[in-house]
Every structure is written in structure tokens, then in C-alpha cells.
Amino acid sequence: MQTVNVRSSKRVELIDITAQVKEIVRSLGVEKGHLLIYVPHTTAAVTVNEGADPSVAQDIIQALEHLAPHGAPFYQHLEGNSDAHIKASLLGASECIPLKDGAPVLGTWQSIFFAEFDGPRQRRVYLSLSG
Amino acid sequence: MQTVNVRSSKRVELIDITAQVKEIVRSLGVEKGHLLIYVPHTTAAVTVNEGADPSVAQDIIQALEHLAPHGAPFYQHLEGNSDAHIKASLLGASECIPLKDGAPVLGTWQSIFFAEFDGPRQRRVYLSLSG
Amino acid sequence: MQTVNVRSSKRVELIDITAQVKEIVRSLGVEKGHLLIYVPHTTAAVTVNEGADPSVAQDIIQALEHLAPHGAPFYQHLEGNSDAHIKASLLGASECIPLKDGAPVLGTWQSIFFAEFDGPRQRRVYLSLSG
Numbered sequence: 001m002q003t004v005n006v007r008s009s010k011r012v013e014l015i016d017i018t019a020q021v022k023e024i025v026r027s028l029g030v031e032k033g034h035l036l037i038y039v040p041h042t043t044a045a046v047t048v049n050e051g052a053d054p055s056v057a058q059d060i061i062q063a064l065e066h067l068a069p070h071g072a073p074f075y076q077h078l079e080g081n082s083d084a085h086i087k088a089s090l091l092g093a094s095e096c097i098p099l100k101d102g103a104p105v106l107g108t109w110q111s112i113f114f115a116e117f118d119g120p121r122q123r124r125v126y127l128s129l130s131g
Numbered sequence: 132m133q134t135v136n137v138r139s140s141k142r143v144e145l146i147d148i149t150a151q152v153k154e155i156v157r158s159l160g161v162e163k164g165h166l167l168i169y170v171p172h173t174t175a176a177v178t179v180n181e182g183a184d185p186s187v188a189q190d191i192i193q194a195l196e197h198l199a200p201h202g203a204p205f206y207q208h209l210e211g212n213s214d215a216h217i218k219a220s221l222l223g224a225s226e227c228i229p230l231k232d233g234a235p236v237l238g239t240w241q242s243i244f245f246a247e248f249d250g251p252r253q254r255r256v257y258l259s260l261s262g
Numbered sequence: 263m264q265t266v267n268v269r270s271s272k273r274v275e276l277i278d279i280t281a282q283v284k285e286i287v288r289s290l291g292v293e294k295g296h297l298l299i300y301v302p303h304t305t306a307a308v309t310v311n312e313g314a315d316p317s318v319a320q321d322i323i324q325a326l327e328h329l330a331p332h333g334a335p336f337y338q339h340l341e342g343n344s345d346a347h348i349k350a351s352l353l354g355a356s357e358c359i360p361l362k363d364g365a366p367v368l369g370t371w372q373s374i375f376f377a378e379f380d381g382p383r384q385r386r387v388y389l390s391l392s393g
Contacts, residue, residue, distance in 0.1 A: 091351060
């Protein structure tokens with residue numbers, strides 16, 4: 001198991017970690033199997049989406065803010081970050097990508113994003129290969 | 132493949148199954164690989180989130196009720212549980228967690244929840260290890 | 263790694279690919295492990311839900327349209343398909359299902375759906391087995 005360290009700089013942001021993930025997978029020299037990307041936090045998540053135009057990530061963040069507004073009146077959790085927990089469950093803590101020829105088979109426009117919902121913080125993403 | 136049996140007692144609830152999952156993984160004696168948690172139902176799901184403060188699970192449930200209200204007027208499905216199907220797809224039927232030293236590498240605050248959206252019912256969760 | 267080719271005929275639709283997936287898994291002759299279903303697109307996704315009554319898929323589509331409306335005024339991405347990117351992240355690019363006796367252990371009512379959010383297009387779904 002390998003760890004990608006991520007430093008977020010905003011409360012909510014999508015951080016493209018594709019280059020780090022690809023470099024780690026390459027260094028492991030595993031030709032095929034499943035790449036598991038796992039976020040061990042409860043106010044952050046992982047998602048795969050377009051990385052070429054940064055406005056896509058912005059629109060995803062805005063949409064999630066509409067779906068789970070920061071400070072909605074019905075939240076009972078007293079830490080004030082219920083929206084972050086909800087957003088984390090909507091995107092999910094894990095994503096799996098097939099490996100082929102030693103690299104994740106991302107589509108042309110796909111990037112891997114660490115989704116920060118309660119930053120800025122120092123965060124970790126676990127990578128694990130099986131197969 | 133192992134099965135966790137879950138008995139839900141409400142229409143909608145998040146049930147913490149972390150202890151059962153950890154015990155099964157421990158009993159299997161597998162040191163590393165991927166733990167797949169799979170829900171074979173269409174009105175239930177699995178999610179990983181905070182288990183320490185139960186108000187987090189309550190806020191997630193409330194938020195999902197806002198996103199897919201029970202009995203919204205546009206639903207066409209005649210069984211009256213369309214909201215449960217929608218909530219199930221939003222959280223997802225599967226989650227993968229890396230294993231290390233024979234245990235899932237959950238973060239400090241992470242618990243594994245069976246998400247019931249159309250209970251009360253007798254339910255199953257499948258666990259499978261690979262690697 | 264195997265590929266399922268999918269031809270969508272609408273802008274938004276859920277396409278049941280269960281039969282193709284089962285046939286490919288059967289042809290590979292792998293008894294157990296994890297079936298990874300991966301969508302290499304940024305405006306499409308994979309979800310597991312009820313396939314028996316097509317109104318469930320319709321209700322999921324309608325609910326997602328409420329959550330991320332086509333053409334919402336706050337979108338910054340200029341291609342006009344931000345809703346499709348958002349819906350894709352909500353459902354996710356990957357789903358894993360355990361294999362048993364050479365077949366995915368789908369529940370009684372579960373089908374595997376390719377979720378098209380920006381069609382009609384020619385699309386691909388990757389299948390990969392590990393374990």
C-alpha cells in the first residue's frame with residue numbers, strides 16, 4: 001500500500017492527483033490488476049472526472065454546495081461540517097481503476113481528483129494494487 | 132465470500148457494521164489485498180463515514196431525504212419506494228478498502244455503514260477479499 | 263481486461279448491460295474474485311439498481327435531473343454539459359461485484375446499468391477480474 005500526501009488550501013476544492021498516482025503505479029512495476037484509490041477521511045472523497053478544463057471541477061463543487069449547503073438549518077452535528085460529511089458520502093471513499101500495461105486505463109479526459117470538503121488540511125490518499 | 136446479516140428496524144437508517152466486518156476479516160487471516168463490501172439490494176447501499184457522533188449519520192439521512200424525498204410527485208414507479216432506489220444509487224452498492232496487516236485501513240473516524248432506505252427488513256452484505 | 267461497447271440513443275438514459283457483462287464473465291472462466299466495472303468517460307457512469315421495472319431507471323434519471331439540472335445558470339463550463347459531469351461524479355466511474363461460481367453475485371432485483379448523461383454516443387465499459 002502506498003500513500004499520496006495532499007495539502008488542501010481551501011475549504012472545498014478538487015485536487016488533481018493523477019500525475020502522482022500514475023508515477024506511483026509506474027514505480028511499482030505491476031502490469032495488470034486493479035488500482036484501488038482510498039480516502040481514509042470522513043470529510044473528503046475521491047472522484048474521477050474531467051481535468052482538462054478546470055471549470056468542470058468548479059461546477060461539480062458548486063453543484064455539491066447546492067445539494068448539501070454549508071450550514072443548512074437542519075444539521076444536528078455540532079462541528080459545523082455536516083455538509084462535508086454528506087458530500088463525502090455522495091462521492092464515496094473509494095474508486096477502482098483497471099490496470100493495463102502498468103498504468104491505470106483512464107479515459108482521454110479523465111483525471112483522478114481528491115475531493116476536499118473541510119479544508120484546508122493535510123490529507124492522505126491510499127493506493128493499493130491487487131491482481 | 133462471507134455474508135453479514137443485518138436487521139434494520141426503521142424505513143431509513145445507517146447501521147454501523149464495522150465491528151462485524153473487522154471480525155470476519157480477522158477470522159479469514161488474509162494479510163493484504165482489497166476488501167470489497169457489496170450490498171445485493173436495490174433499496175440499500177454501503178457508505179463509509181463518521182461513526183463516533185451519531186448525529187453525522189442523522190444529517191446524512193436528512194440530506195438524502197431532501198435530495199430524494201419519499202413520495203415526490205414525479206415518481207412513476209408504483210411501489211412507492213423510488214426514493215429508496217435513488218438514494219441507493221447515490222451512495223452506491225460497493226465500497227473497497229485496502230487491507231494492511233490483516234485489517235481494513237479505515238481512517239481514525241471512519242466506520243462502515245449499511246444504508247437502509249426501505250426498511251425495516253432482513254438484509255445481507257457480502258464481503259470478499261482479493262489480492 | 264474486456265470491453266463492452268454501448269451505443270446510447272438519448273441524451274440521458276440508463277442502459278442495462280447485465281447480460282453482456284454476465285456473458286463476458288462466463289466466457290473468461292474465472293470462478294472467484296472481484297469483477298470491476300469501469301466507465302472511462304467523464305459524462306457517463308455505472309450504477310447497480312433494479313432492472314425489472316423500467317420506471318425505476320426513469321425515476322433515477324428524473325431525480326438526477328432535479329439534482330443537477332441541464333443548463334443551470336451557475337455552470338461555468340462552456341460546453342453546456344456540466345450537468346452530465348456532475349451526474350457522473352454522483353454515481354461514480356466504478357463499481358465492484360464479487361464473483362462466485364464464475365458469476366457476479368447480483369441480488370435478485372439487481373441489474374448493472376451504464377448511465378449515459380451526454381448522449382447519444384458510442385461508449386465503452388471496461389470489465390476487469392482480479393483475485
